[in-house]
Amino acid sequence: MTKHKRLLLLAFVLLQFADVFTTRQVLAAGGYEANPVGVWAMTTFGFWWPVPKLALMLACALAMTRWRTRYVAPAVALMTLVVLNNAMQ
Numbered sequence: 001m002t003k004h005k006r007l008l009l010l011a012f013v014l015l016q017f018a019d020v021f022t023t024r025q026v027l028a029a030g031g032y033e034a035n036p037v038g039v040w041a042m043t044t045f046g047f048w049w050p051v052p053k054l055a056l057m058l059a060c061a062l063a064m065t066r067w068r069t070r071y072v073a074p075a076v077a078l079m080t081l082v083v084l085n086n087a088m089q
């Protein structure tokens with residue numbers, strides 16, 4: 001695996017934690033979760049909703065180790081936009 005792909009995968013994983021953190025900040029400020037899967041996880045798992053989300057995203061990151069780097073980069077870009085959107089709310 002190339003250094004670039006490792007960095008992208010690390011960024012993807014770190015962005016998952018940033019997504020959880022910023023989502024919790026938005027919810028604490030009276031905002032809402034727009035992702036219906038996220039809403040389901042929050043309703044089903046309550047306080048522990050990040051556990052299945054992070055587990056699923058770890059599985060995605062592991063699968064992405066087999067992808068070409070050029071396909072990993074858009075996933076990182078998308079998660080960057082999600083976290084930035086959360087941070088701007």
